[in-house]
Amino acid sequence: MKIVIINSSARKNGATAKILKEIADNFSSRGNVDITNINLSDQKLDFCVGCCGCYKNGVCFIDDDAEMLSDLISNADGVVIGTPTYASSISGQLKTFVDRGHFVIEQLMKDKYTLGVVTYENADGGAVVKALKKLFVFSGAKRFEKIIVKLPFNSDPLLSPRVKAKIKNKSEKLYNAIAKRKSSNLINAITNFAVFNFGIKPFVLKKGDKYDGVKKHWKKRNINFT
């Protein structure tokens, strides 16, 4: 199985990175796992300029790492994205990637098993988890799991046996869900269906050939839109 793990904190040995490394180690201890670890701060990612060219062409004209990262996600079975809480929201690096990564409209997470990891120091970690859940499920994710850890800045989350146990539990859950190709839970499935069929699909179809690039990606993902 293919797993992509993305750290969107600039701190490569910070709390989020440590949790993600522990998740990777848990996965590596199982057989048949191919893990790609990405630090978003090592990637070349420019801001979206809002030209809407990707809707027509299926790719962005900016020559950087955004398309490579979206392809990695598109080809994975499991996707883990970790972010610190910055000003009550996701990190700037992650927002930049999300704006460029064609998540919702192209259904980038279609049928993926996903895990969102959020760290915070005092407030709004829960709001960030909610934002990640919405992003993943609206992008077609089959399942969403979360790990949220509150801790003082610059401290080690792995010193807590409770956090280590939570990481082990969620990693196992994700591994087993992928290995057994577990189906979506009902609310997740209804949300996937409603968002696509009542929101995204009519919106895109109304745009005609200006959104041909989006439809190309739907076809690749076996999404029925006729």
Ligand SMILES: Cc1cc2nc3c(=O)[nH]c(=O)nc-3n(C[C@H](O)[C@H](O)[C@H](O)COP(=O)(O)O)c2cc1C
């Ligand atoms: C610029 C900045 C903004 C932050 N904003 C918040 C915040 O709004 N709420 C909060 O609880 N913690 C906030 N924090 C604390 C971090 O979310 C927290 O320490 C996190 O675990 C850091 O993750 P990292 O070590 O992986 O970078 C902020 C930290 C920084 C540097």
